[in-house]
Amino acid sequence: MSIQLQNSKSDGILKNLQPVSFANLLTISRLVITPFLIYTILHDYYTISGILVAVAVLSDWLDGIIARKTNDVTKHGELLDPAVDKIFTISVLVAFVEKHLISTFIIFLIILREMIITWFRSVMVNRGVVVPASFYGKLKTTLQLIAIFLLSINVVEAGIVFLWLSIIVAYYSGIDYLKIFIKKKVWE
Numbered sequence: 001m002s003i004q005l006q007n008s009k010s011d012g013i014l015k016n017l018q019p020v021s022f023a024n025l026l027t028i029s030r031l032v033i034t035p036f037l038i039y040t041i042l043h044d045y046y047t048i049s050g051i052l053v054a055v056a057v058l059s060d061w062l063d064g065i066i067a068r069k070t071n072d073v074t075k076h077g078e079l080l081d082p083a084v085d086k087i088f089t090i091s092v093l094v095a096f097v098e099k100h101l102i103s104t105f106i107i108f109l110i111i112l113r114e115m116i117i118t119w120f121r122s123v124m125v126n127r128g129v130v131v132p133a134s135f136y137g138k139l140k141t142t143l144q145l146i147a148i149f150l151l152s153i154n155v156v157e158a159g160i161v162f163l164w165l166s167i168i169v170a171y172y173s174g175i176d177y178l179k180i181f182i183k184k185k186v187w188e
Contacts, residue, residue: 021074023067026059027081030088033059041095041152049152056088057145086114089144096151106163110144113170120177127186136173140166 020028033056040049063081067073090111096102124131143166150159181187 021067021070021072021077023063023070023072024074024077024080026063026066027077027084029059030056030084034088034091037092037152038095041092042098044154046152046154050149053092053145053149053152057149060085060145085141089148090114092148092152101151101156102160102163106167109167110170113167113174117174117177120181124181124184124186127184129180129184129186131177131180134173134176136169136176140170140173143169 033052037049037052037056040052063077067077090107093102093107093110097104097107121131143162147159147162147166150162
């Protein structure tokens with residue numbers, strides 16, 4: 001009897017599950033890649049590290065395109081993608097700290113900016129103010145991914161330059177969010 005009851009509950013749960021879209025699978029693939037990438041970075045497998053970064057960047061680029069082309073843009077996907085991007089970026093950068101390629105201060109600056117912008121965006125969304133990604137936000141991400149790629153293939157000096165450029169652009173783009181936050185009087 002308990003087996004039948006358990007099966008009927010699981011059947012109800014299974015009926016409510018919807019298949020994960022291909023775009024979201026691409027997003028999730030970055031989570032799967034991340035521990036392998038960290039391992040290759042920590043063990044100096046530069047070629048494999050570079051390939052894994054390239055695959056992650058390609059999946060990040062494709063997931064949004066596929067979601068839009070297939071009309072499969074969902075709130076779930078819109079929340080999942082930036083969360084996975086932050087997990088990927090911070091995790092990989094921490095591996096570079098462990099390798100003594102970059103300083104902890106860089107990670108602090110990146111996390112500080114991300115947390116502040118996430119807070120700004122959350123407050124604005126709760127007030128009905130939607131802020132699309134800006135040109136400078138996309139530029140920041142591009143510079144950051146170039147830095148991660150260069151660091152992963154052991155082109156350290158250039159990687160650090162691109163990482164600092166991404167931080168400068170990140171804080172500059174943060175000013176845009178602050179302006180919108182103030183202009184829309186979101187705190188009221």
